[in-house]
Amino acid sequence: MLEVVDLHVRYGAIRALQGVSLRVAEGELVALIGSNGAGKTTTLRTISGLLRPTQGSITFEGVDITRAASDRIVSLGISHCPEGRRIFGGLTVAENLRLGAVSRPRSEAAAVAEDLAMVLELFPLLRERRDQAGGTLSGGEQQMLAIGRALMSRPRLLLLDEPSLGLAPLMVERIFATIAQLKERGRTILLVEQNVHHAFDVADRAYVLETGRITLDGPAGVLRSDPKVEQSYLGVGGVAL
Amino acid sequence: MTEYAIQQVVNALSAGSLYALMAVGLAMVFGILRLINFAHGDLMMIAAYVAVFCIGAGLSLLVSLPIIVGATVVVGLLMERVAYRPIRGAPDVAVLLSSFAVGQILQNGTLLATRLVDKPQLIAFPSPEALSGVVTLGTITIPKVNVASFVVGLLLLGLLTLFVTRTDLGLSMRATAEDVPAARLVGINVNRVVATAFAIGSALAAVAGLLYSVQAGQINPYMGFTPVLKAFIAAVIGGFGSISGAVVGGFVLGFLEVLVTALSGIGDLIPAGSVPPDVLGFLHQWLPAGLASWRDAIVFVVLIVVLLVRPQGILGRRDRTDEG
Numbered sequence: 001m002l003e004v005v006d007l008h009v010r011y012g013a014i015r016a017l018q019g020v021s022l023r024v025a026e027g028e029l030v031a032l033i034g035s036n037g038a039g040k041t042t043t044l045r046t047i048s049g050l051l052r053p054t055q056g057s058i059t060f061e062g063v064d065i066t067r068a069a070s071d072r073i074v075s076l077g078i079s080h081c082p083e084g085r086r087i088f089g090g091l092t093v094a095e096n097l098r099l100g101a102v103s104r105p106r107s108e109a110a111a112v113a114e115d116l117a118m119v120l121e122l123f124p125l126l127r128e129r130r131d132q133a134g135g136t137l138s139g140g141e142q143q144m145l146a147i148g149r150a151l152m153s154r155p156r157l158l159l160l161d162e163p164s165l166g167l168a169p170l171m172v173e174r175i176f177a178t179i180a181q182l183k184e185r186g187r188t189i190l191l192v193e194q195n196v197h198h199a200f201d202v203a204d205r206a207y208v209l210e211t212g213r214i215t216l217d218g219p220a221g222v223l224r225s226d227p228k229v230e231q232s233y234l235g236v237g238g239v240a241l
Numbered sequence: 242m243t244e245y246a247i248q249q250v251v252n253a254l255s256a257g258s259l260y261a262l263m264a265v266g267l268a269m270v271f272g273i274l275r276l277i278n279f280a281h282g283d284l285m286m287i288a289a290y291v292a293v294f295c296i297g298a299g300l301s302l303l304v305s306l307p308i309i310v311g312a313t314v315v316v317g318l319l320m321e322r323v324a325y326r327p328i329r330g331a332p333d334v335a336v337l338l339s340s341f342a343v344g345q346i347l348q349n350g351t352l353l354a355t356r357l358v359d360k361p362q363l364i365a366f367p368s369p370e371a372l373s374g375v376v377t378l379g380t381i382t383i384p385k386v387n388v389a390s391f392v393v394g395l396l397l398l399g400l401l402t403l404f405v406t407r408t409d410l411g412l413s414m415r416a417t418a419e420d421v422p423a424a425r426l427v428g429i430n431v432n433r434v435v436a437t438a439f440a441i442g443s444a445l446a447a448v449a450g451l452l453y454s455v456q457a458g459q460i461n462p463y464m465g466f467t468p469v470l471k472a473f474i475a476a477v478i479g480g481f482g483s484i485s486g487a488v489v490g491g492f493v494l495g496f497l498e499v500l501v502t503a504l505s506g507i508g509d510l511i512p513a514g515s516v517p518p519d520v521l522g523f524l525h526q527w528l529p530a531g532l533a534s535w536r537d538a539i540v541f542v543v544l545i546v547v548l549l550v551r552p553q554g555i556l557g558r559r560d561r562t563d564e565g
Contacts, residue, residue, distance in 0.1 A: 050422055074428030086423035088416045090558070099416050102409050103428030153428055 001026045001188055002047070002078075002157055007056035009039075009046050016042045018212040019056070024157065029179075029189045031199040031220065033233060034209035040192040041083050043209070044159045047190075048080040049073045060157065074103045079155030083162045083192075085146040089135025093126055096134050096145055100152025111154065119148040122178065140171035147178065158182070160191045164198065176202060196233040200224045208233075244381045245510065249503040255387035255456075257495025258394025262449040263472030264479065264487035265401065266442025272418035272482040273431075273438055274329065276336050280320060280343035282469025284443050285450030288313045289460040290351055292451050293364065302369040310447045316347070317443025318436060326432070344465070351462040363461045366454040373455075386455045393452065397445060398488055405484060410437055418482065474540070478547050480557025489555055494540065501539050506530030 479490025
């Protein structure tokens with residue numbers, strides 16, 4: 001479904017990505033793990049058109065989107081739920097969700113209403129908070145809103161960037177339960193996550209990114225018991241990152 | 242005395258509407274692009290010259306208005322496309338300089354055009370029939386154009402409010418003003434939003450330009466400078482980048498200016514004997530007739546005080562995050 005080949009991205013003199021290749025098949029949940037600054041977020045931002053690669057290609061369902069505009073990429077079916085949630089704080093919850101569907105034509109109004117019902121069923125709390133400004137929500141509620149907003153474009157591929165970052169443990173559990181639920185419903189997801197334990201719990205496959213390069217990849221169950229991954233990302237002696 | 246007060250309130254509402262119409266255009270563009278478009282005042286000037294042309298050609302106001310607004314919107318969109326879009330993301334100073342350059346080009350272009358048709362720099366503005374004369378309410382007389390400024394201003398600001406709270410494009414505009422990358426990630430076409438902001442700002446500037454010219458009675462190629470400066474002040478007082486702030490700032494500025502003018506020499510207007518001589522003496526000393534010429538200085542002092550107390554303006558919020 002998504003095919004990234006030999007992606008190179010620079011920030012000025014800094015080479016953030018140096019030949020990243022990865023693929024996501026339909027219905028798969030693929031995790032992208034790695035330490036801070038490895039290039040995980042950069043990879044997602046390049047896929048969604050916020051950054052331009054200097055080299056390499058990105059193909060989505062056979063369409064070359066390497067240099068496509070971000071709004072076109074959304075229309076093609078990729079939705080990116082960004083790191084730090086980035087909800088529109090001055091807009092209400094309802095307005096945030098409405099904007100999630102802004103790329104869809106008016107003729108899809110009925111389908112948009114269906115998706116809104118689906119999101120409110122997934123996150124009943126958002127229904128209660130409907131007319132509240134997004135900025136007044138708690139961190140966990142904002143994360144739900146961000147995921148809900150991303151789902152409103154009815155994406156065929158969902159990019160999730162650090163959905164558990166900065167959340168209380170209980171809320172982390174809830175968010176991952178939601179991710180597992182989305183996967184069960186057949187959603188295709190590319191997940192970037194610091195919380196490697198949780199990522200491996202829900203993922204089918206994973207890629208390990210180190211200083212702009214993919215160093216390991218394979219089924220989540222296999223990577224989990226890889227000594228290198230254990231040492232670098234899962235902590236030794238029971239100390240989880 | 243009551244009539245005097247009512248007249249002054251209408252003056253304040255009229256001036257406030259014009260400032261608000263201009264300030265909103267500046268605020269919308271600033272909100273999204275962090276660009277202070279000083280050429281915004283020159284859009285008023287373009288509208289005024291197109292109006293002179295239309296009215297001179299014998300067209301009625303109803304026929305002229307779409308032409309005036311349309312032409313100004315075209316100039317505003319061209320401005321964005323040619324002078325601002327190519328340098329988007331450049332340092333703020335470069336963009337600011339570009340706005341001055343655009344202003345100069347529009348002013349000199351207009352000057353050149355007036356020379357070509359052998360007209361003087363300063364020309365009388367032919368007030369359209371519908372906006373000439375006065376409205377009489379009992380003992381109160383108010384120029385029609387002042388009433389029109391207030392009514393039209395309120396109407397347009399009301400429509401704008403509906404636009405930014407009810408339509409997808411309006412919501413997209415507010416979302417983009419908050420967070421450009423996040424707006425792009427939900428699929429908002431930022432170029433389209435920016436063009437819309439310029440188009441709406443230009444249309445409002447066109448209407449403001451027409452009303453302003455009728456009030457002033459004459460126009461010249463540099464007429465946009467003072468209004469854009471005032472609109473800028475209004476937007477800063479209100480909270481720069483916020484549309485509602487720009488409206489509030491516009492009316493605050495209008496009331497402040499009219500208040501200073503209305504109070505200067507007020508002692509001369511009060512019938513002798515109606516107030517104690519001490520009070521009259523106080524008024525003569527502290528609110529002399531010459532105070533009006535200090536109007537702008539006094540308004541600026543108030544602006545400084547407002548910004549010392551509330552640096553973000555009356556309705557302003559903390560700045561958005563642009564990075565990441």
